[in-house]
Structure formats: structure tokens, C-alpha cells
Amino acid sequence: MNILLNITYDTSFGEELVLNLITGREEGSIVTTPYRMHTNDGHVWKCDLNLGLETGTHIDYYYTVVRGETTVVRSEWVVEPHRLELTSMRGGPFVVYDHWLGIPSDSYLYSSAFTDCIRRRRMSPAPLVNYPVTARVKVRAPQLKGRERLVLVGSDLSLGAWNVADGVTMYEHNYNEWVADIDVTRLAGRTFEFKFVAVDVHDPGDLLWEDGMNRRIDLPEMKENQVVVYELDEAFFPIYDVRCAGTQVPVFSLRSRTSFGVGDFGDLKKMVDWISKTQQCVLQLLPINDTTTTHTWTDSYPYSCISIFALHPQYVDLNALPPIEDEAERQRFEALRQELNALPRIDYERVNNAKTEYLQILYGQEGKKVLASAEFKRFFDEAGIWLVPYAQYCYLREKYGTADFSRWPDHNHFDESERKALSGQRNVAFKNVAFYYYVQFILNTQMSEVHDYARAKGVILKGDIPIGVSRYGCDVWQEPRYFNLNGQAGAPPDDFSVNGQNWGFPTYNWDEMLKDGCRWWVRRFSNMAKFFDAYRIDHVLGFFRIWEIPVNAVHGLLGQFSPALGMTREEIEAYGLHFQEELFTEPFITDWVLDRMFGERADMVRQTYLEPTHDGRYRMKEEYNTQRKVEAAFADKTDQDDLNLRDGLYALISDVLFVRDHKDANKFHPRISVQFDFIYESLYDSDKYLFNKIYNDYYYRRNNQFWYREAMNKLPKIVEATRMLVCAEDLGMVPDCVSWVMNELKILSLELQSMPKDPHVRFGVLARNPYRSVCTISSHDTPTLRQWWDEDWTRTQDFFNNVLQKYGAAPHPLPGWLARDIISRHLLCPSMLCILTIQDWMSIDEGLRLADADAERINVPSNPHHYWRYRMHVNIEDLIEGHDFNQNITDLVKESGRM
Template identity: 25%
Template sequence: MKPSYENFLKSPSGKYWEKIGLRRRAGAAVPLFSIYSRQSAGIGELPDLKLLIDWCEAAGLTILQLLPMNDTGFDFRPYDAQSSFALEPVYLSLENLAGVDPGPYRKELDEIQKKFPAGGSRVDYGIKQVKLELLGKIFQGVRKTGTLFDAFVRANAYWLEDYALFRVLKEEHQERGWFDWPAEFKGRRREALEPVKERNSQKILFYTWLQYQLFSQFEDVKKYAARKGVLLMGDLPFLVSRDSADVWAHPELFKLDGASGAPPDPYFSKGQRWGMPPYEWSQIQASDYVYWRERLKTAENFYDLFRMDHFVGMFRIWTVPLSEPLENFGLHGAFDPPDEAVWERQGRERVLRILESTGMLPCAEDLGIVPDCSYRLLRDWALPGMEVQRWIRDWGRSYDFRPPSDYRPNSIATLSTHDMSNLRGWWEYEMGTIDEGLFQREVERRGVSFEKVRDRLFDSKNSHYGRLRWKKEIDSVQAFLRVLEVSSGEAGLLTAAYQSSYGETEKFLKFLQVDSKERDFYRIAKRALERISETASIFSIQLLQDWLWLEESIGADPWNFRINFPGVDNDKNWRLVLPLSLEALQRWPFTESVKRMNEQAGRLSAS
């Protein structure tokens, strides 16, 4: 049965659907740092997005989703930005600066490209400091004022001066967090800040000029995308770094004695502690939501729609006392507010204010432990949530993968997210397995020796990356419980973990409607992409990595071909570079296959 979306137009978000067009769409998601062209200096740059937009147009993809683009300082964690407004300077193209002739700097530009060649498997973020140094030199020789520049400064008065001053003070204090600065700077005493502004007027102007250049290049990309019929989808992190210009300039809007995180769950026995301060919503409300309104106004310069990260935070957020020892993670936190009865009312008020403050369509990242009130709001207001193919299953019963028709119409259907393994990584290393840490904790809680049962239950030769693969002979719950020597009542969660993972491959192949013996991954990838395109979801947006699996010779390591490993501090996170340039993507032999897939799923035009 063909899904209907007409009720979206009658919802509180109707004006957004009318603006972008009420139709099924397909898209691609990729971080800017993962792409590159012949023109790139060490990392994907804003003008490179035009080449990607060209490919999207050729492939019948009308949404291009990006990861957060905000300034991360020198930590390079996009969801822990040092500003919710300022853009990341590393993405600036030095070849395309407004009002600047690159000719006199040709030697330096060529040297940068030689020292930081685009491509490779991971980004070398050393490029940022080198770029900033050359930008500082270029800045010395340019005119600092002008109608467009002055208009930019006025339009961004809410945040721009605070941000530029924050950057200068970070430099003066060796990049230490603002909470470790001397009291007069930490507390923003006017008598301390005025001399800093006077002696650093050119540096403050430099950081202002950088943002002007970034905004100019990004706005140009948005205009180009509009001409090509491609919508740009931004990603607005729900939280901002404790060490950010936002928190330093507006400490009253944040609960500085708390740290955001997540409650304990089967995978994180102590919960999580992210560190970003929760919002002081009473102050945000008292100020008529000006902080959020300004954030959205800024983002609207670049995006047609946006992903609201950690959407459930609009209702409640797990908060850990800042005084809690770090080794306890999120163990001794609590939901804020603690009274579940107020979650829905407060969440609806906050989201309504957001709807009133922007012309962009909000889309919700509603994964993980989600309260029912979140689903209700998204349904009632026709806002898209997220449906991840590997998680849309008949949980607690057959554990089968549910058909495409079961996906929420108000959703974005996807194979993978930036926090997950890509399709092939899941297929080869996770499907039909159980997390080793989870299994060990759960059996030992029941007094069972993990070492004693591991080799009896699992195929060690085919278990990798902390995932345990079941032996074929453990083919029933009874066989599983006999090895554990526990009753079904005692097994609890372990039984569900077994039922959801044993035989998962066969269940997935059944969902794909292919032979149960099929093991050719490229046929499976094509079928998985077709099935996700067929869903009732109004949008189907896939990581560019997953689109690339259509090619047998793409040559990427399935496990490490991912953007982020959550909860792990390593040299791979937020550094992934795709194995082909944007120029090569224009010649990619499977572009027509992507377009045909979208056409067959009714995602090319209104129908």
C-alpha cells in the first residue's frame, strides 16, 4: 500500500513541508572532512561540496546531509564544539577567499597542498594550524571593511564579538579551558576585558573576518545546491562544549554544576558521562529563547532542514553531578527534570518555540532509549525521526526484520549512522554475534564463569573486534541454557540477546528476499539499499560509505571504514577519508544504479 503524507501539511510543521515540497526523497550523508577534490588543501573544503552536489543531482539524490560544521578548536570532535554559531576554519578554501587574489600566495598554497596531500585514509588535522598561519598573513594585506562585511558583523552581533574575544583569550592562555583562566577573565569583568580588546583589536578582527569568509563560501554552496534542486541538511548538536564561547558568554543558560550523559544500560554498565553542561531551561525561557532563536537564524544561512541531535534531550537529559568521580561515568546521575509527568508538556513547549523560530524543517535523532512522549510529538507534528534498518525488528517475539511498510512515514530510513559500523562492517563482523563485554558482565552477574562457557558457546576463530559469534550447534534457547546451567527465568536479558543474534543472518536475508545461502556481499548491499529505499519513510538518506558498497572494488577496510567509534578515544574517530576523490565520484560507474533505485522507489519526483 502506497504511503500517504498529506496529513503532514495539516500539522504544526505543515509550512516546512510546503516549503521544501511534500514528496519522497533520497539522500546521502557525509562529513565534509571525509571528501576531497584536486583543489582541496589537506581536507574537504566548502567549495568541494559543489562537486558532491553535482553527483547527488546525477544520482537522483535530493538531500545532502552533513555532520556539524561548527568550530571545534583543536579537539576535532564535531559534537563537542567550541561554538554553536561559528564555523570550523579548517574547511575554508584559501583559493576562494572573498576579495582576495590568491596569486601572491601561490607558493605557500602549493607548499600546503604538497605537505598535506588530499586523500589517504585519515585526515591529518595538523592542516588547521598551517592554514590559520597563512590566513593570518593574507589577512594583513586585505581591506578590513566593506558593505558586505559590515552587514555580516551587524547580522551576527549576538555571538560574533564574544566568539572572537574567546578565541583570543584561548590563545593567550595556551588553549586552556575558560574555567581555568584567571578569575577576572573567567568572570568576564569589564575592566579586565577592555584592555584585552584594545591590544588585540586586529586579532579580534581576524577571527571576525575568518567567519565572514566561511559564511560567504557556505552561503555560496547553498545557492548552488538550490539551483541543482538539492536540499542541504545540517546537523545541530543539542549540547555545546563546556569549554565554548557560548558557555563562557552565557553561563546563566547552563547548569555548570552538572555534566550531561546517559544512564547505565546493557552496553555501558556505568552509563556515560559526556561532559557538556545541561541547559538551564528556566533561564532560556525567561530570555524568550533568544539563544536558540539566534542559533537557528545562523544555521538557516546554510541549511534547508536540520537534524536535531539527541532530540530526547528536549524532554529530559541524564545529568551527573560535576563533583562525581570521573571513573563512575554516568552511574550516579538522574534525569532532569526528575518528574516524568512534566516531560511531554515541557518538551512540546520547547520544540514549538523552535518551530516558531526557523524556516528549516527539524528532523529528530531519536535513537536509543526514547520516551513515548517523543514518538507522540513527532507523529502529531509530522516531524521525521530515524529508522535504522538493522534495528527495525519484531523485538521480543520473532526478532524478524520488519517489512519496509512498517517504517514510520514521518521518518528518515537509513542503513547506518556515523556512530555505527557501515553495512559491510555490520554484515561481516557484527551480524549473528553478541557484544563480548555485555555477555561477560551478564553471565558473571549470574554466577557463571565466562571463561568456562565462552568456547562452548562461541566460534572463536570467527569472532572479531569484541564480538562473539555463536557456534552453529547452539541452535535453540534450550541448548544455550544447558551450557549456562541456568533456568530461563534466571537468564532474562541473556535469552533475549541470544534470540536476537543467533540466526540473524538468515533473518536478514529473508527480509531482503534473497536465497538463504546467498553470501555475495555486493548483491546483498544492492538489495539492502533497495529495501531501505522502498520503505514508507518520506526520506531515505544513506551514508556515502554505504552507497559506495555497490562497487566491488571500492577497496575499504569494512571495520575501520567508519566515522566514529562511540566511547572510544582513538586516532580514527572523526578522521575518515573516502577512498575516491570527488572527481572520481563524478565518473563512478554505479551512479546510474543509484538513480534507478531511487526512481523505482518513487524518490525522484513527486508521485
């Protein structure tokens, strides 16, 4: 099969074009065969292919611009590459005229959220043709609704003579891309004009013509059997942008009449029914990965996963499994289920212990049959790369009584040579871990069924990708080269926490990850695509730079951005600030500081925890000179006075003006939020002015281009790994380069009116939300709408009078009618997605919502040991039957023009 590919592209000196023929996928990454292209004028590039392909097959490919042998300067959008179908029964040759395909501004319409959930059209390859000479027209039309089809109508009689009923039927051979083959011998001439028309298959008289001037093609002289393919610019139809409404709720928070004290995948199907019933189309979840390290309530933190692939056993729907054969055991578990399900909040430990015991009994009863099934073997073949290490990790965690693999007497990291023994069903090693295989098979099967069910209902399941993983999890154990264990990931101070957040996760070794094209991330996202059609990137700022905290620190104040361009002494002094290394980098402890901080306990602090140095200054004693040492010293203290003393010692240790770079001892970073500390207070006003200039340049200007390049080395590979709709949590200390990258990659931003990104306003202006964004009122990390309303009455009054434009005193607590008004305004905003927490939806119904608004809070970010146990107080079955509440939501969605 002879194929001549042409593309017009103006390169710079030293650049060339390469055609990348896609030959398959390995672990989520595209496998290609590259072909160097040639040009005679530096403008039109050509590539001759002679491939042993059969009629009826197709090829997919994309172009890259390279400099030298391997340096890729620019690449096309690989989510939807070029496709050439070899449908001519005469065998060609094919001459193709392509154009460069970058990420389109409407790339979201190519996501599975739209193609597989909202529009759900079936693709159909172009049929075989036997024309003597063929002209093929390809065009992308992503705006079409699910019931619409494309027709080519032209001036020539064979093209319908502008009569749509006689036009040329087009076939959607790839997502949103339509193709039609034209018999050139039937054309009156070599030039023809045409347009594309969208036809409603349910009402063929409902036509929508493409906007703009007629299209025109001038055919070249063509040889017999030749096929000339024209890839045209996207069709444009005056169709309004789709705007969707949705609900956010963690799976663990779901409650049904049949659940076992915690939400499960069976409840998730019921929640999909409620979403569909109320005319919404998005259901957003928190992470559903396994987090089991201690088997205590501290494992309830869903963002500390032990495996980026394994699902949490607590989410198994026991009702979908065969019953336990033993009648007494069955009755015992049913009584326990009813007891746990009646609790107002989750009892994490009892629920998980009970479900694990139940699964172990069922494994003894059904395991052998399940593991012998074709379905399990197929799952094992697909998931083995992560499943085998995960199962062995779980087995060793239980055997040695700790998830800290550094304390295991052996197997301190996964040994790839043991994979074979762990995979053979006759081996003892396999039998040791088979239970974990069984559980993950069930979980994956059930979640896949939920995904299929949601798609059939037209509901987009939106997942959540945690930015970190557990320090003692399977991912670190299996592939430690990808992680830095000498630091902790967190976040700088923000509205959630004045001391910053310390998540305890290891940071990523991006140098190592980039060596293999971020394969770890690509596999992670590819696995997520089995269950979701959209996802939220937790803390997208981490792909630009992560807030890295020393392992000996508890709070986040002593962290620094990594990577970041640290400052030398000379650079600091170039601003005019005399750099006094000891004064600026060691804790600033003096008598007046101690008196201010500890009052009457200052002398005790001096004698117990400090030792004098010089010039009236002190330093921490060796046994207390890090926050971790202080934490250990106060580990058994519960009295509030003791805890206040501990926190004061933490503050002493973090009171420095500059933090030394973690990798280069001769470079420094201004300490975050130091303007609130004593070292800053001690400076002359002139030095404060100079330090603030350094501080602002460092945090808001110095690293922008550097961080932009860092993100563009990582995010494109990850974003283009799947067709899921990409959304990002981009709140916090956001440098300018974040919006550059998100706009370039067409990632949806997160917009909260209570946390505006414009520093000049107190509350965000909803009408200014970009279309490519997710609008919400609260999240799992923030107070609910009702809590926020009563949190700061002065702020609420300002919002009531100046944003809602209402007179008089703001009512407290928040009445349902006013909550409905606030929600209505959010639904009316331009954002593509408006996703509200289930608590905020319920706030509109005073008879349905909880009396205690504080009982609806999911997480308090300032508390690193928060117990994640919020559970809906209403059964989903009752929610579905609640006519008035559901009608209220349906009316709100319809009135806003959302779906």
C-alpha cells in the same frame, strides 16, 4: 484602515482569545502587539482594528487562547501566520472571516526544504484592485508541484462558468497560500459555487481539479468599498506524497583534487553536483561549528562545539580566496596541500595548523581591505551579538594557552561593557580580535554561497544541531546562566555503550532559558537557517530529559534523568521493598565481589584501594572514592592489565542500587542497568521482583506526563523559530511521551531497521515506517552496512533468511549485489526521506568501495576520545565521472519513485 477580524472558536470558562499582530523580529523571536478580542456568545470572537496602514501593504497575525492576563493555553502555528493584504484601492473597510490554524499534518510542505529547494515557486502579491465591492478568497494548497498554479473556477460567468481557461487567476501571496479578489458587482447573485484547479504552466491543458463537493459562499449584505475576506479550508488534490533520496557525509570527509587535506566548502559544492547528477535531492552533514579548544586531534569531535554560531576554520575553501602574493610561500603551501591531500585519513593537527597559517598570511595581505568593505560591515551588524564574544574568546584562549576560562587570570566571563571597544576598528581591542572577524566573515560568505548553490540545484542541505556544547566553549563563557556546570550530559547504556556515554557537556539550565522564551535556542536555529533547509536534532530526548552524570564520574552509570521525579523512601517502601539506605546507595564491595572481579589481584586491590567498614564490606579509600580520582591515578598507565584494573575500580564505584537525587538528598533514582551488577545479584528473588517493578515504573511510566510537559515547554518555540524541515534522532531509551510530542509537532523520526523501536521484533519492518520519518541503514555512530554484516554472523544469517527471504548461507563479506538489494528495499519504504551514508552507497560497487570495511567507520561512541578522521578515498570529481556507479544509484532512486 478599518479591519474587523472574526474567528469561530469555542473556549472553556475563563478563556479568551487574543489577536497577536506581528510587528517584527528581534534575534529570531517574533515581536507582536496583542489585542484582546470580544464575543457575545462565547463562539464567534471579534477584534476591531483601526490601523494607519497604506494600500498595498499587508499585516501578519495569529491567535492565542489565554487564561487570565498572560497564561497562554494554546497558540496557532506561527511558522505560517494569517496574512491580510490591503489591496483594495478604495481603502476598505475589511471584514475577515478566519479559522483556527494549528500545525497542519502536512506542515513539512511549508518548510523551506520544499518551498525553496524542491518546488521553488516565486511568490507574487495580489495586485491592487478598484472594485466597488470585493470578495476575497484565500486557500492553502501545499500539495502543488513547482510548475503548477492555482485557478478559481465557478458556476458564475465571471468565475469562468466552469471553464478553467476563463477562471480567476490566483496569486501565491504567501508560502502555499493563494488569494483571489472577485468583483462582487459582476456576480449574478450573492451565492456562488466554485472549485480550485491546479494548472501546469508548461502545459495549460494538464489540469487537476480539487477533490470533493463544490465549495459554496453566501455573501452577506455588503457596503460600498467593503472587502469581505474568506479564509477557507485547505484545498485537496490527489497528489502522492513526495519521497526523497539523499546522502549523508561529513564535510571533513569530502575529498577533491583541490582540497587541503580535509573537506571544505568548495568540496561541498562539488558534492551538491554529485547529488544532483544521481537524481537525489538531500545532502546531510554533521555539525560544521568550530570545536577548537586544544589545537590537537581531540578537537576533531564535531559535536563539542565552542560556539553555536561560529563555523570551523578548517572548512574554508582556500581556492576561493586571493592567492598569496609571495611566490615561495605559495609554492610551499601547494606542496604541503598535495602532501596532506594524499593521506588516506585526515591529519587534523597539521591540516588546521596549515590552514590557520595560510589565513593569517592572507589576513595580513587582504584583511584591511576586507574589513573596510560594505559586505563585511553588513555581516558584522548582523552577527555582532555572537561574533564579538567569540573573537575575544579565541584571542584570550591563545593568549593564555588554554580554553579553560576558569584558569584565565582575568575575563573569566564575557564583559558586555567591552563590546563597544571590540567593535570599533580604530581601537587596540578590535585589532587584537579582527583576525577572527575576518575568518568568520569568509566562512559565513562561503557557506551561504553553498546554500544558494544547493537551492539552485534543487538540493536540500540538511544540517545537524548538537544537543550539547563544549564546557570550555564561548557559549558557556558568554552566557553562563544558561548552563549547569556541576553535571555532565551523556546517555544511558544502549547498543553503543554498556556503561553509558559521558559527553562531558554541561547540562542546560532550562529554568533560566524559559524565562526569555528560549531566546538562546531561537537565535541558534535562526542562524542555522542561513545555511540549511532541514536539520537533524541530535538526541531529541534531551529536550524531554537529559542523562545527567556527576562531575566526579567517568562512566554514565551513575547518572540520572534531569529533570525527573525522584522517589522518596516512603514511595519505594510502598512497593514492598524495605529501603536500606546505606546498603542501597553506597558501593557494594565484599570479598566475594572482589574475588569475582579481580581474581588473583583481589588482595592487592583490598590493600591498595579499599578500607574495611563492617559486616564484611569495604569502601574506597578517600583518594580513590570517585571515578575521576581513579582516572587521575591511572592517567599515565598504558598497560592493558592496568587499564583493566582501572575499569574494575570504576565498576566497584558504580555498583549501587539507587542513586541519590542531585538536587534533593531525600529522593532517589533506581540505578540504570543495575540488574547486571553484584548489588542486584545479592538481593533475594522477592526483592529483585519488587525492585524490577520499581525500575520499570520509574523508567517507563512514572515520568511520561512530566516529560511531555517539559518538552512542550521547549520544543514548540524551537521548531517554529524557522521554516527548516525538522528531523530528530530519537533512538535509545525512548519513553512513550516522545512519540506524542513528535506527532503533535510533526517532527520526522529516525528509523533504522537494525535498531527497531518495536520491542517485539529483531529487525524493523520497513513497510511500517511512518511517512513522516527519515530512513537510513547506518549513521556516523554505527557500523557501516558492510561492517554490520560481518559483525555478528548469527544475526546476519537470521536477517538473510527471514528478512531478505533468501535461502542458504549468508555470503561474507557482503557482496555488492546484495548491498544493492538491501538499499533498494530501504528506498522503497514509505519514509519521506531515505538518506544513506556515502559508505553505504559505495557498498554496491565492489570495484569502487574500500577493500577494508573497517576503514570506513566514522565514530565509535563507546570511545569518548575517538579520532574523527574518516575521509572518502575517491575524489568527488572522479565520483562525478563514474558513469556506471552513478547510473546504478540513479536507477535505484528512479525505481523507488523517489527524487
